[in-house]
Amino acid sequence: MARIVMKFGGTSMAGTERIRRVAQLVKRQAERGDQVAVVVSAMAGETDRLVNFCREANALYDPAEYDVVVAAGEQVTSGLLAIALQAMGCKARSWLGWQMPIHTDSAHAKARIGTIDNEALLASMAGGTIAVIPGFQGLTDDNRISTLGRGGSDTSAVAVAAAIKAGRCDIYTDVDGVYTTDPRIVARARKLKAVTYEEMLELASVGSKVLQTRSVGLAMKEGVRVQVLSSFIDENAPDADSIPGTMIVTDEELEKSDVERQLITGIAADKNEAKITLTRVPDRPGAVSNIFAPLAEANINVDMIIQNVGRDKGETDVTFTCPQADLARCTDVLQNQREAIGYNRLISDTKVAKISVVGVGMKSHAGVASTMFTALADRKINIQAISTSEIKVSVLIDEDETELAVRVLHTAYGLDAE
Numbered sequence: 001m002a003r004i005v006m007k008f009g010g011t012s013m014a015g016t017e018r019i020r021r022v023a024q025l026v027k028r029q030a031e032r033g034d035q036v037a038v039v040v041s042a043m044a045g046e047t048d049r050l051v052n053f054c055r056e057a058n059a060l061y062d063p064a065e066y067d068v069v070v071a072a073g074e075q076v077t078s079g080l081l082a083i084a085l086q087a088m089g090c091k092a093r094s095w096l097g098w099q100m101p102i103h104t105d106s107a108h109a110k111a112r113i114g115t116i117d118n119e120a121l122l123a124s125m126a127g128g129t130i131a132v133i134p135g136f137q138g139l140t141d142d143n144r145i146s147t148l149g150r151g152g153s154d155t156s157a158v159a160v161a162a163a164i165k166a167g168r169c170d171i172y173t174d175v176d177g178v179y180t181t182d183p184r185i186v187a188r189a190r191k192l193k194a195v196t197y198e199e200m201l202e203l204a205s206v207g208s209k210v211l212q213t214r215s216v217g218l219a220m221k222e223g224v225r226v227q228v229l230s231s232f233i234d235e236n237a238p239d240a241d242s243i244p245g246t247m248i249v250t251d252e253e254l255e256k257s258d259v260e261r262q263l264i265t266g267i268a269a270d271k272n273e274a275k276i277t278l279t280r281v282p283d284r285p286g287a288v289s290n291i292f293a294p295l296a297e298a299n300i301n302v303d304m305i306i307q308n309v310g311r312d313k314g315e316t317d318v319t320f321t322c323p324q325a326d327l328a329r330c331t332d333v334l335q336n337q338r339e340a341i342g343y344n345r346l347i348s349d350t351k352v353a354k355i356s357v358v359g360v361g362m363k364s365h366a367g368v369a370s371t372m373f374t375a376l377a378d379r380k381i382n383i384q385a386i387s388t389s390e391i392k393v394s395v396l397i398d399e400d401e402t403e404l405a406v407r408v409l410h411t412a413y414g415l416d417a418e
Contacts, residue, residue, distance in 0.1 A: 002167040003035045003125070007135065007157035010044035011174045012231040013077045016084075022231060023084035025172070030090060030130055037121070037131040037164065039157040040081055042073025047150070063108035067137075067147045070109075071097070074134030074153070082132045092130040095121060097137035097145065102159070104138035104146045111138060111146035113155065113218075116163035125164070133160060154215035162222035169219070169226045170245075171211065176230035177246035178203070178210050180415040181267040185406050188416040192265065194247040194254050196360050199265045202392045206268045206356035216248065225249055251360060263361035264368070264413040269402050270354045273303070274327040275384065276320055278334070280344035283316040290341045291318060291334070298333050300326045303354070304385040304396055318343075319385060321396060324350055352384065353402040356394040357409060369393045375412035381405050 006029060008022050022040075030036045042050075050070045054061045078094040085092035100121055104111035125131055135153025138146045148155055154171060161169035178200065179189040195203075197220035204213040210228055219226050229245035281287055288307065295302060300322055308317040322330050327348060334346055362368040372393055376383060381404065385396035397405055410416060 001033050001035065003037070003164055004029055005037050005039060005157055005161040005164070005166045005169040006172065007039040007153065007169065008041065008172045008231055009153065009174070010041045010046070012172055013040055013042070013081070014044040016080065018231075019077065019080050020084050022172075023081060023088055023090075025231065026081075026085060026130060027088050027090050035125040037125060037133060037160055037166070038081065039133045039135045039153060039160055040074060040077045041135055041153040042077055046073040046076075064144050067108050067111075067145050071134070071137040071145050071147055074136050078132045078134040082130075085130055085132070090130055091128050092132055093124065094132045094134070095124075096134055098139040098143075100133070102138035102156070104140055104148070106140045106142070106144075106146070108140075108144075108146055110149040111140070113138060113148070113159045116159060118163045122164055148214075151212035152214070154212040155218055158215045158219045158222070158224050158226065161224045162218070167225070169224050170229055171215075171226060172229050172231035173210065174230065175210060175228070177228050178248075178266070180265070181406055181410050182269070185269070185403050186267075186410045186416070189410065190415065190417045192246050194249055195265055196251045196254055197248060198251065198391055199358055199360055200248050202356070202358045202389065203266055203268050206270055206354060206358070206392065206394060211248075219248060223250070262359065262413075262415070263365055264357055264359035264415065265361075266358050267406050267409050267413070267415070268356045268358065269406050270356075271399055271402060272324045273321045273352055273354045273396065274324045274330075275349040275352050275396065276322065276327075276330060276334070277347040277349075278318045278341065278343040278345070279347070280315040281318050282342045283314045287316075287341070288318065290337065292320075294333050294337050295322075295330060298329060300330050300333070304387040304394065306385050321352070321354070321385065351399045352396050353399045353405075354394050354396055355402070355405045355409065356392055357413065358392045360391050362391055362393075371412055372409060375408050376405060379404060379408050381408070 026038055054066050054069055082092045082094045100117055102116050103114045135156035136147050140146050157169055177191040179191050181189045183189045201216045204211050204216050226248040227245045303321045306319045357372055381397055381401050383395045387394045
């Protein structure tokens with residue numbers, strides 16, 4: 001007997017028919033003799049609808065009351081799934097975030113999980129009851145409902161898995177695993193049997209939409225084995241334990257099972273970047289700090305940074321990227337700090353895309369970046385900026401060349417399926 005956490009996203013819960021299908025998958029897992037906890041998202045589009053209600057009621061809404069409203073989406077699906085399971089003869093009970101409870105800090109709309117009380121939950125599961133838990137929500141120290149931010153249900157699932165010491169956390173999505181790149185861009189993309197936490201964290205941070213970044217980071221910290229599976233499978237498909245999804249595991253575990261692993265794991269593309277250039281910035285100590293310190297105070301994350309060679313007049317240009325969603329705030333901060341920074345012009349561009357090559361194998365192999373630059377140059381794709389980490393190389397290019405760049409790099413690194 002094992003403890004399994006199963007998580008289903010919004011597309012899997014979109015309507016009663018799909019909820020019944022999810023209930024069938026959960027029932028089959030429970031019939032194997034496993035203790036099962038299920039974490040669910042709101043129906044696809046429901047959270048957006050609730051957010052719009054808040055904005056219509058008051059553009060400057062209270063974040064604490066916003067959480068009360070948007071948490072309702074997961075409450076509905078958790079109750080409906082419990083009802084569907086009961087109709088199939090299963091013992092099932094919903095556990096809302098405040099009932100367990102899942103303790104969080106008080107940062108409404110972007111709360112972080114602290115601890116989860118597991119005693120009552122484990123006792124119920126040991127008695128054969130399937131626990132259905134709404135993702136995305138928790139309880140603050142002053143007993144207010146909190147939410148974890150968009151995409152927080154994945155984080156909820158991993159946190160629950162860690163709290164009950166589950167053998168595995170199965171994330172059911174509208175894809176059947178993690179691919180070397182987006183199959184809609186590259187038809188010959190391959191599904192990966194396993195990737196490391198580090199690789200998945202990098203892929204999630206640079207555009208892969210399979211898993212939410214915070215959930216991967218938490219899984220790595222807590223050592224939770226995560227499997228990505230499709231909830232859209234045939235009636236006669238095998239149990240989850242034998243379905244070939246993608247496992248997210250430690251580097252050591254992957255090395256044991258795959259000695260001759262790929263140098264590069266995947267190619268990711270992100271069109272949600274914006275480029276900002278400040279011209280004629282004084283080329284002196286502290287000038288760059290005057291740019292990025294105010295942005296940090298405004299909680300705006302910057303990624304790629306380029307400082308040109310200084311001019312004769314003691315001036316330079318500074319270019320960096322930030323999420324498109326933060327562009328307006330970023331521009332406002334920089335304009336308010338114009339006198340302190342001393343720049344001449346602020347130029348922004350949203351028609352850019354970040355292309356990233358990710359793989360733990362590049363830690364011990366030279367020439368990864370060279371292959372990337374050569375492949376793009378051969379197709380006349382101009383690189384506007386570059387950033388690197390130990391297992392990632394990212395470049396900024398023109399948005400119109402995104403798909404071409406992904407295909408070229410996927411082939412250049414030998415990732416195409418036979």
